[in-house]
Amino acid sequence: ETSLQLLARAARGSMRDALSILDQAIIFGKGKVEETGIHAMLGTIxxxxxxxxxxxxxxxxxxxxxxxxxxxxxxxxxxxxxxxxxxxxxxxxxxxxxxxxxxxxxxxxxxxxxxxxxxxxxxxxxxxxxxxxxxxxxxxxxxxxxxxxxxxxxxxxxxxxxxxxxxxxxxxSPSNTNQKKEMPSFDEKVNKSNINLEHTTHPALNVVTALSSDSCTNQSNDNWPVLVNQLKLNGMAKMLAQNCELKSLSTDNIELYLSAEHKHLLEKKYQDKIKIALNEHFGKHVHLKFYLGSITGMTPAELDNREKQAKQLQAIAAIESDPVVRELIDNFDAKLINSSIKPI
Known part of the structure; x- marks a missing residue:
């Protein structure tokens, strides 16, 4: 049964291709259709x-x-x-x-x-x-x-x-997977009342910051994605901010990481616009520095992309699980075009 499942996947819904691949599998296996032989023939994992x-x-x-x-x-x-x-x-x-x-x-x-x-x-x-x-x-x-x-x-x-x-x-070495604690979601981390950032062990991010309660007017200001949405930015300056990741944040200094693939955004005029927006937001002069380096994927742009993909997955799953859609697929060999599905 597993062998037939592999053949069906390789055919991608085409009956003609399935029959053709089955013939090849019979020849390849010298009359036997076995899972190991199918993997070897198709080069699959x-x-x-x-x-x-x-x-x-x-x-x-x-x-x-x-x-x-x-x-x-x-x-x-x-x-x-x-x-x-x-x-x-x-x-x-x-x-x-x-x-x-x-x-x-x-x-x-x-x-x-x-x-x-x-x-x-x-x-x-x-x-x-x-x-x-x-x-x-x-x-x-x-x-x-x-x-x-x-x-x-x-x-x-x-x-x-x-x-x-x-x-x-x-x-x-042996491990006890039962001791693995469930990690809170990103949103839960953002909403914690304690806004002190702790040391992390990531080689590209060494955030050593302790914000006092009076260092900013909003407890979410130590979170760069939240802060970017609050700044009055547009165009390329906003794109630069959205593709940056926080390195460190103190009362007067902000340091950001930018991946090398977006270094074309690092023009002085866009940096200046972000700096002006930060000064207006905090009501004081803020020193801003940019660094090219590795990022962990927690930029505002990446988080927004993940949220969109999650909604897309939910929309696809909802359509795929719809009884009417399932009946059409089962009875008429219909196919869903996932690219045509858009979340509401």
Whole structure:
């Protein structure tokens, strides 16, 4: 049954392609249609690799993740396909959380999907999905595919909302996953009454700030995405602010990180407009500095993009789980064009 599921996925809904691939599989397997043979013929990734990767990610076991990458390389499997399938798995986990009915019970991995979905918070899934997509795009720029693939895995370990690089194990050791605390969502962090920023262990962000209660008029001002929305900015200056990430914030100084891909926005006139807007907002002179460097993905632009994607996923899940739509798909082999679905 699993072999037939693999053939059906490869055919992508086309009966003609399915029959053609089935004929090839029979020839390739010398009369036998088996899962290992199908994977070898199609060059696809054994799903067990992906589930093992996610279990290692949950445990923050970097060494185990690298071992799995080595095993994939040893079998000469495509790292591009691995990242594609990994993104697809993150999508399935997100659907399992938002619209469980959208996951077909006929899937061989049905139980594993729901078991894993309980171990991730929605914010994490959105972030890991983005990293997998960007990882595929970066494969052609990496020194080699192995380096590109493993760097994507390391980003998943490093760029978690917890920023807990210190908790990542570099050697395999037993772990107790029951002790893993659920991480509050980003919005919950913003709304906490204590606005003191703590030291983080991320190498690119060393935020050492303690804002006093009278340093600003709004407790959300230490949060850059919230602050950007409050500033009177437009055009390229606003775009620059939206693509920056907070490095440090004190009563008179603000330091921001900007990724190299957006360095074209770093013109003095746009910096000056942001500085003027900050002076007007705080009612005093503020020193503003920009740095080019790595970011964790918590820029206003990226957070807005994640929110839009989450709404899009919810809209797709709602349509896919609609009884009338399901009946059309089952009875008439209809297909949903996801790009045509827009959230209300």
């Amino acid at each position: 054994d799903q067990s690799y992906l589930y093992d990767l996610l279990e290692a990610l949950i445990q923050k076991d970097g060494a185990k993740m690298l071992d799995i990458a080595d095993a994939i390389e040893a079998k000469s499997l495509s790292f591009d396909s691995a990242l594609q399938d990994l993104a697809g798995l993150f999508h399935s986990l997100a659907l399992a959380q938002i619209a469980p009915g959208a996951i077909s019970e006929d899937l061989p991995e049905y139980k594993q999907i729901f078991s894993l979905s309980e171990k991730f918070i929605p914010d994490d899934l959105q972030l890991f999905y983005q990293i997998a997509l960007h990882g595929r795009a970066d494969l052609g720029l990496a020194p080699d595919e192995y380096a590109g693939f493993t760097m994507a895995l390391m980003r998943m370990l490093a760029f978690t909302p917890e920023n807990s690089l210190g908790n990542i194990r570099i050697s395999q």
